[in-house]
Amino acid sequence: MTHWIIAPVILPAILAPFIVLAARYHIGIQRVFSVAGVMALIAVAAGLAWTASDGTIILYQLGDWAAPFGIVLVGDRLSTLMVLLTAVLALFVLLYAIGSGWDDRGRHFHALFQFQLMGIMGAFLTGDLFNLFVFFEVLLIASYGLMIHAGGNARLRAGVQYVLFNLLGSTLFLFALGALYAETGTLNMADVAQRVALVDPSETVGIRLAAVLLLLVFAIKAAVVPLHFWLPSSYAEAPAPVAALFAIMTKVGAYAIIRVYTMIFHPELEVTAGLQTAWLLPAAMISLAIGMIGILAAKHLDRLVAFAVIGSMGMVMVAISMFTQTSITAALYYTVHSTLAAAALFLIVDLVGTGRADLKLTAQPTLPGAALTSALFMVAAIAMAGLPPLSGFVGKLLILDAAFPTSTAAWIWAVVLISSLIAVVGFSRAGSVLFWKAKSLPPPEEDPEAETTAAPAVLSYCAVGGLLTMLVAHTVFAGPATAYMASISQQLFNPEPYISTVLETPGKLSKPTEGH
Amino acid sequence: MELLVASGIGILTAGGIYLVLRLRTFPVILGISLLTYAVNVFLFASGRLAIGAAPVLIDGAERYTDPLPQALVLTAIVISFGMTAVVVMIALGAFLGSDDDHVDDPAAEDAT
Numbered sequence: 001m002t003h004w005i006i007a008p009v010i011l012p013a014i015l016a017p018f019i020v021l022a023a024r025y026h027i028g029i030q031r032v033f034s035v036a037g038v039m040a041l042i043a044v045a046a047g048l049a050w051t052a053s054d055g056t057i058i059l060y061q062l063g064d065w066a067a068p069f070g071i072v073l074v075g076d077r078l079s080t081l082m083v084l085l086t087a088v089l090a091l092f093v094l095l096y097a098i099g100s101g102w103d104d105r106g107r108h109f110h111a112l113f114q115f116q117l118m119g120i121m122g123a124f125l126t127g128d129l130f131n132l133f134v135f136f137e138v139l140l141i142a143s144y145g146l147m148i149h150a151g152g153n154a155r156l157r158a159g160v161q162y163v164l165f166n167l168l169g170s171t172l173f174l175f176a177l178g179a180l181y182a183e184t185g186t187l188n189m190a191d192v193a194q195r196v197a198l199v200d201p202s203e204t205v206g207i208r209l210a211a212v213l214l215l216l217v218f219a220i221k222a223a224v225v226p227l228h229f230w231l232p233s234s235y236a237e238a239p240a241p242v243a244a245l246f247a248i249m250t251k252v253g254a255y256a257i258i259r260v261y262t263m264i265f266h267p268e269l270e271v272t273a274g275l276q277t278a279w280l281l282p283a284a285m286i287s288l289a290i291g292m293i294g295i296l297a298a299k300h301l302d303r304l305v306a307f308a309v310i311g312s313m314g315m316v317m318v319a320i321s322m323f324t325q326t327s328i329t330a331a332l333y334y335t336v337h338s339t340l341a342a343a344a345l346f347l348i349v350d351l352v353g354t355g356r357a358d359l360k361l362t363a364q365p366t367l368p369g370a371a372l373t374s375a376l377f378m379v380a381a382i383a384m385a386g387l388p389p390l391s392g393f394v395g396k397l398l399i400l401d402a403a404f405p406t407s408t409a410a411w412i413w414a415v416v417l418i419s420s421l422i423a424v425v426g427f428s429r430a431g432s433v434l435f436w437k438a439k440s441l442p443p444p445e446e447d448p449e450a451e452t453t454a455a456p457a458v459l460s461y462c463a464v465g466g467l468l469t470m471l472v473a474h475t476v477f478a479g480p481a482t483a484y485m486a487s488i489s490q491q492l493f494n495p496e497p498y499i500s501t502v503l504e505t506p507g508k509l510s511k512p513t514e515g516h
Numbered sequence: 517m518e519l520l521v522a523s524g525i526g527i528l529t530a531g532g533i534y535l536v537l538r539l540r541t542f543p544v545i546l547g548i549s550l551l552t553y554a555v556n557v558f559l560f561a562s563g564r565l566a567i568g569a570a571p572v573l574i575d576g577a578e579r580y581t582d583p584l585p586q587a588l589v590l591t592a593i594v595i596s597f598g599m600t601a602v603v604v605m606i607a608l609g610a611f612l613g614s615d616d617d618h619v620d621d622p623a624a625e626d627a628t
Contacts (some may be wrong), residue, residue, distance in 0.1 A: 003527075056581040102526070130588060132593065134595070137595050137599070140599075141598070141599065141602065144602055144606065148606060148609075152613075153610065153614045156606060156609050156610035156613055156614075157614060158608050159606050159610070160541060160606055160610045160619060161619060161620075162537075163599075163602065163603045163606055164541075164544055164545075164548065164603060165594075166620060167548050167599055167600075167603060168536065168548065168551070170595070170596070170599070171548070171551045171552055171555050171596075174555040174556075174558075174559060174592055175555055176556060177559070177588070178555070178558045178559040178561075178562040178585075179562070181559075181562045181563070181584075181585065181588070182561075182562040182563075182564075186584075187588075414561070494568045
């Protein structure tokens, strides 16, 4: 049994208290440890992804107790990919936070950042539904702290909304877990998957209730309309690096839906047949439409990007809700793309906002560094809107292709294509108002009293550039990436190795006759 | 007894949802507390109700109560207690900062 799989949870869990206790008053030392920790995370995550890439299911039994009695961590292709994506995203976000000085505007940024990573990594790696709840809470409680980092009234108010909404979500999650436990008597994912198959098809009320409640909870996390109301103001008010890190949090919801609804309540399961596809697909299409219309309607740049996140989550959910191998492949490809693009956009919003009074979509005098910022904005907007040549276009093409054989193809094609057009118009309007109209304004009168605004730091640009480079790489290596996503999807639709690895690996208690 | 527990959970949940929809922080926090009480009892009952039975499974035991929901409830109580404390602090900060305890977005701010 390899111990590496628990490292992505343990490493931030040790680093965060260390940063609080030992480096409390030294922002420099905090930065060094935080960056070193994230670098180590990337190395570990890459190693895990490499191990899992040949189809191995990495199993870790905590305390050597056998499943389903003990808690297990499971790394398959999907979860190790998400862990790697989180670690890479975290590095660029952290570099931006350091470059822009955001981490120094409040206290304990780095410690909370590490706790947040711990929760996200745990949520991706756990093989137990109750532990998924616990890791959700870990990542949420860290995100509450990060969300109101650096304070301010608007941010605190948005923070209250965000916390209350998520508390309700957590309560709903517990109701779902209770219903599931009452029906199956277990919360280990592999064990639940085996037992729901045995549920009597004539008495499906409890299990259908549990399935719908779980779907609701994950849809709140994934910000699917009509459960998206928490997202726009909290993402818009959160500090830029935090909002960029939150780009992975909506994907935690998408990940949980993929995991639970391919393994436990899979589409062929008789007792819950049609439940998720009947509701999820229309909701996803409405999210996509609302997100993209929100891009056009937004009056502030930060709200615009928040709606772009809703739209891109809608796109991911459209692909997921078809529940075929090709559509999950497309969904995974688009998930990676959307995480990187959304994070880059949030950071660019902060670059635009440096030196501006507010983020209203009006022309204001140009500031130092505007040329580079506008170029970055254009690249990120092209990626987000899904124009060629970047990966958003490839992802959209994969989704349209996956939708082609289904009966709802006409609807999906229409919504995806029209909403893309709206997004393109929305982004072009924002870009031209912010960067072109500003050029035509008369230069502001020289005011010797006014403090001159410096251009954003080089490190900030490097972080945004790094994220965009990852997007370009995701496009250039679209062939191998899609092939790997297809192998993930193939593994998801054949869960027998996962289930047998989890349940049949011996540990303590597996043979009660030996009398441990 | 099932009826009593079930209606208790139902009344707590209904009260909680009503309070959550009040849109001011104090009732909303109270409502969330009621909801967490309801969910704790619900979780506890998900292992079936058994009176006067020990939570251990040994050879020859005639009746026993499921110990796992009790462990789950303990975790849920600790988490919801901590979360409520956090939300009270954040809500207090927001109230003291803006002198307004509405949960929704102020309408005037959006219009400008």
